[in-house]
Amino acid sequence: MRTSPLLTDLYELTMLAGYLQEGLSEEPATFDLFFRSNPFEGGYAVFAGLEPALAALEQLRFAEDELAYLKSLNLFRPAFLDYLRTFRFRGTVVAPPEGTVVFANTPLLSVSGTLAEAQFVETLLLNLVNFSTLVATKAARIVHAAGDDASVLEFGLRRAQGPDGGLTVARAACIGGVTSTSNVLAGQTFGLPLRGTHAHSWVMAFPDELAAFRAYADAFPHNCILLIDTYDTLQSGLPHALAVAAELRAQGHELYGVRIDSGDLAYLSREVRQAFDRAGYPAVKIVASNELDEFVIDSIRDEGGCVDIYGVGTRLATCAGRGGGALGGVYKLVECCGLPRLKVTSDMAKATLPGRKRVLRAINPDGGYLQDILALDVDDPLAPGDTVYDPSNPLQHTLLAATATLRDLRTAVMVDGKRTRVAEPLDALTARCREELARLPQGCLRFINPHRYKVSLSPTLNALRNQLIAERSSTI
Amino acid sequence: MRTSPLLTDLYELTMLAGYLQEGLSEEPATFDLFFRSNPFEGGYAVFAGLEPALAALEQLRFAEDELAYLKSLNLFRPAFLDYLRTFRFRGTVVAPPEGTVVFANTPLLSVSGTLAEAQFVETLLLNLVNFSTLVATKAARIVHAAGDDASVLEFGLRRAQGPDGGLTVARAACIGGVTSTSNVLAGQTFGLPLRGTHAHSWVMAFPDELAAFRAYADAFPHNCILLIDTYDTLQSGLPHALAVAAELRAQGHELYGVRIDSGDLAYLSREVRQAFDRAGYPAVKIVASNELDEFVIDSIRDEGGCVDIYGVGTRLATCAGRGGGALGGVYKLVECCGLPRLKVTSDMAKATLPGRKRVLRAINPDGGYLQDILALDVDDPLAPGDTVYDPSNPLQHTLLAATATLRDLRTAVMVDGKRTRVAEPLDALTARCREELARLPQGCLRFINPHRYKVSLSPTLNALRNQLIAERSSTI
Numbered sequence: 001m002r003t004s005p006l007l008t009d010l011y012e013l014t015m016l017a018g019y020l021q022e023g024l025s026e027e028p029a030t031f032d033l034f035f036r037s038n039p040f041e042g043g044y045a046v047f048a049g050l051e052p053a054l055a056a057l058e059q060l061r062f063a064e065d066e067l068a069y070l071k072s073l074n075l076f077r078p079a080f081l082d083y084l085r086t087f088r089f090r091g092t093v094v095a096p097p098e099g100t101v102v103f104a105n106t107p108l109l110s111v112s113g114t115l116a117e118a119q120f121v122e123t124l125l126l127n128l129v130n131f132s133t134l135v136a137t138k139a140a141r142i143v144h145a146a147g148d149d150a151s152v153l154e155f156g157l158r159r160a161q162g163p164d165g166g167l168t169v170a171r172a173a174c175i176g177g178v179t180s181t182s183n184v185l186a187g188q189t190f191g192l193p194l195r196g197t198h199a200h201s202w203v204m205a206f207p208d209e210l211a212a213f214r215a216y217a218d219a220f221p222h223n224c225i226l227l228i229d230t231y232d233t234l235q236s237g238l239p240h241a242l243a244v245a246a247e248l249r250a251q252g253h254e255l256y257g258v259r260i261d262s263g264d265l266a267y268l269s270r271e272v273r274q275a276f277d278r279a280g281y282p283a284v285k286i287v288a289s290n291e292l293d294e295f296v297i298d299s300i301r302d303e304g305g306c307v308d309i310y311g312v313g314t315r316l317a318t319c320a321g322r323g324g325g326a327l328g329g330v331y332k333l334v335e336c337c338g339l340p341r342l343k344v345t346s347d348m349a350k351a352t353l354p355g356r357k358r359v360l361r362a363i364n365p366d367g368g369y370l371q372d373i374l375a376l377d378v379d380d381p382l383a384p385g386d387t388v389y390d391p392s393n394p395l396q397h398t399l400l401a402a403t404a405t406l407r408d409l410r411t412a413v414m415v416d417g418k419r420t421r422v423a424e425p426l427d428a429l430t431a432r433c434r435e436e437l438a439r440l441p442q443g444c445l446r447f448i449n450p451h452r453y454k455v456s457l458s459p460t461l462n463a464l465r466n467q468l469i470a471e472r473s474s475t476i
Numbered sequence: 477m478r479t480s481p482l483l484t485d486l487y488e489l490t491m492l493a494g495y496l497q498e499g500l501s502e503e504p505a506t507f508d509l510f511f512r513s514n515p516f517e518g519g520y521a522v523f524a525g526l527e528p529a530l531a532a533l534e535q536l537r538f539a540e541d542e543l544a545y546l547k548s549l550n551l552f553r554p555a556f557l558d559y560l561r562t563f564r565f566r567g568t569v570v571a572p573p574e575g576t577v578v579f580a581n582t583p584l585l586s587v588s589g590t591l592a593e594a595q596f597v598e599t600l601l602l603n604l605v606n607f608s609t610l611v612a613t614k615a616a617r618i619v620h621a622a623g624d625d626a627s628v629l630e631f632g633l634r635r636a637q638g639p640d641g642g643l644t645v646a647r648a649a650c651i652g653g654v655t656s657t658s659n660v661l662a663g664q665t666f667g668l669p670l671r672g673t674h675a676h677s678w679v680m681a682f683p684d685e686l687a688a689f690r691a692y693a694d695a696f697p698h699n700c701i702l703l704i705d706t707y708d709t710l711q712s713g714l715p716h717a718l719a720v721a722a723e724l725r726a727q728g729h730e731l732y733g734v735r736i737d738s739g740d741l742a743y744l745s746r747e748v749r750q751a752f753d754r755a756g757y758p759a760v761k762i763v764a765s766n767e768l769d770e771f772v773i774d775s776i777r778d779e780g781g782c783v784d785i786y787g788v789g790t791r792l793a794t795c796a797g798r799g800g801g802a803l804g805g806v807y808k809l810v811e812c813c814g815l816p817r818l819k820v821t822s823d824m825a826k827a828t829l830p831g832r833k834r835v836l837r838a839i840n841p842d843g844g845y846l847q848d849i850l851a852l853d854v855d856d857p858l859a860p861g862d863t864v865y866d867p868s869n870p871l872q873h874t875l876l877a878a879t880a881t882l883r884d885l886r887t888a889v890m891v892d893g894k895r896t897r898v899a900e901p902l903d904a905l906t907a908r909c910r911e912e913l914a915r916l917p918q919g920c921l922r923f924i925n926p927h928r929y930k931v932s933l934s935p936t937l938n939a940l941r942n943q944l945i946a947e948r949s950s951t952i
Contacts, residue, residue: 006661007639009631010672013660018674018695024681031677069664075699115681122675126634127642155485158602159802161637161644163483166603168638184489185482188545196486198494199598201507201809204817205500205591219494223551230819231948262826318794318801325796326635333677341680343706350738472707 003056005087006066008123013070016120017080025116030335030356032107033125039137041323043450044440046140046433047102048172049132050095051423053109053125054414057089060121089117090417096359096409097424099136099175099432101440103455105391106359106372108133108329110410115336122331131165131319132172134327138294138319139176140433142312144445145294147301152310153195153287155182156317169317175429178312190426195309196225197259197287203230210240217244221253225287228258233268238275245281257285259311265290266303273306287311293321294447342468353391354468355461362404369439370404375458382406388456394466398456479532481563482542484599489546492596493556501592506811506832508583509601515613517799519926520916522616522909523578524648525608526571527899529585529601530890533565536597565593566893572835572885573900575612575651575908577916581867581931582835582848584609584805586886591812598807607641607795608648610803614770614795615652616909618788620921621770623777628786629671629763631658632793645793651905654788666902671785672701673735673763679706685713689720697729701763704734709744714751721757733761735787741766742779749782763787769797770923818944829867830944831937838880845915846880851934858882864932870942874932 019025091113154173160166170186180195187194206212228237245255289311332352340354356377362370390396443451495501567589630649636642646662656671663670682688704713721731752760765787816830832853838846866872919927
């Protein structure tokens, strides 16, 4: 699917026109895409959205109707519109693979190329990476809350931000560990497993609930999940579902499950579980839904709820709630015309980190992740035992453990505007995310006041930054 | 742009297959799309998303590759897939025009047709109406906060949920009163006015800020907005912008404006305003941005901030925050096989309202809106002076003012699957929203504890509902 190059903020085009006119457009530049605090006030994020971003970069070009529209704005000179006609992205993108666990201040994508091309793709990349990373992170949190014995079904399409908001949700949620979706188009597009039940309206369309259940079992004898809360879960839905379970068994089938969509899900799921177990149906699955998120699922499990599948919609699709809503990803110039660049502000946490960088992950001998270190791309021979620095407060520094090994988190995934490898299958991204989370310090997975995983600066990067801040201060 | 019919929850397809198999698919049915509480804990919502929804209904059909995908699921019988090959939406849709102010419990869309077609479009309609209505409402709140002397620019694309999330935001925000967008594709698609400035990276790409400002003014002398907070707003950005303002004037141009994107926006905007006024540039516009929403804008104005244009991004595009994130729109069966239908639960607020309905707005002689009344579509001759009932608590009832006139809020916007009129231009929707808000009781516009606009039931609808609840209780 083509992404229009007009899917951008106007200022990307005006800056491009300005750089061209000022003779700067072909200067070399590097931008870092990063976020300043972990989403959901959590201990980590799950990187996602890379493949859609690379696909959009690779096919970036202006069609004639788009150039005609830009001309109609009476804002740009003819020479600029001619320039756009052959404009392509031919730069380099360095990034970790999707499913990698990442942290605040870590450059996710670094984009190098001409100032023109590297600047122009800002909005596009932020649009495609910010939301996918947010959803993958939310999904990972929800899957963690659900535990190893339950699975999570995504059905947020009706609350998503338009058609492809829903598609983005399904793909990113899968990276974060959600095992199925209700979104049929996502199933077709990404090969995701589909799952669904029926709506209350199915029950209401029949003279009574038992007739509705019988009809659904008749239509889907192999795959029947009955929604049991239309009238009264324990008084009506449960006995009717038990009756249909017996009828199905008499026909040689087994009822797959029941869904509870309202009420006290911990209590109701315990009662329903007991009733099916006592009646000889221990394999019947219990699906629970209704404004679920990681916190609600946590409390259901705390109270001994017996849920096999959590259906999660709105709160996954919108990622609303504390520390959510949006990933605050930004895209900042870090090198231009061969020189490192810095934005300083009165708030040290908002000052940028200059220069082209490597992201190194320090790994314990047991395979556990220790901390990440940002170092310069060249002339920065970092080694275990070195002192590394907190990015917000240079007075805070630690020694990099001598037993740690260092792994470069990122590779050049696009060179000269071409992807360097084929897209990984989605299940590989899901597996990576699962493995990465297992190697994190346990406390990072906590929902409330998680352990803060350290992201530090190498001595060389720290010194460069301090030097640029000092120079900048002296020129104001 | 075609919307795939697979953009739906799996259960819409399984229910469709089930209705077909049970011989119910061609029975007449009506569904109401409504929400149960106003978004943002506010006093109203602005209805939006109708045109995209009608366009999607009109072109709903299954392509061969989509049928092949459904076949590959091994879930559906061949007869059902044949049925889908000629499946169309040929029903009727009743709705208010976009830009209408609406309230909790009001049916927005009512969809009548065969049970099959009316059920199947549930997810699609919710996806297209929920988010647009949420954004239009948020935009109206933000525009109200900005007041009559300032305008609002939308630039949330980088935080939106994927490409067409950003498009949906721009269109719906325009209905709510936002006057321009930074999203170039939205400009092309909907004819919206575009506006933009430049990024911090523009400033950082030059040797110093003054050189960067001069270059931007050189490139866009007629339309130059300078971002003045890259290094220090008052010490650096402001004097440099003043210098460029003078240089532009010497060339016969005027600086259009400056943008402040960090710091104390109320204080900084006052200082910047004074400086430009004193220097003889009272027409220079001040643009403010940085995590703005209706509450922040309110406080900036309370503190005497001098902002001409509020740039609003993340909090409009995501609608996150108190009572936000998602509009809880639902789609409920209200009539089937010629009989009214009801979902009852232990929570009266979640019980549905049976039957096909009119939505009547009671209007005072001065044109002000008094309350809305839901009445049955037929045999319900409501008149001023009648007693009307609260939908959550039948003990609460009021008299409909004798001086009120009643206006039917909705018309049949689609009959037999065809739109009954051409799409209204967007500026007509914006104008309608503005006029509607002016006719609301003032207290409904308040952000904190707003006046609760009454939505009541006609005596006939109330009696029908009570009767159905009593019947349902006696059968459990």
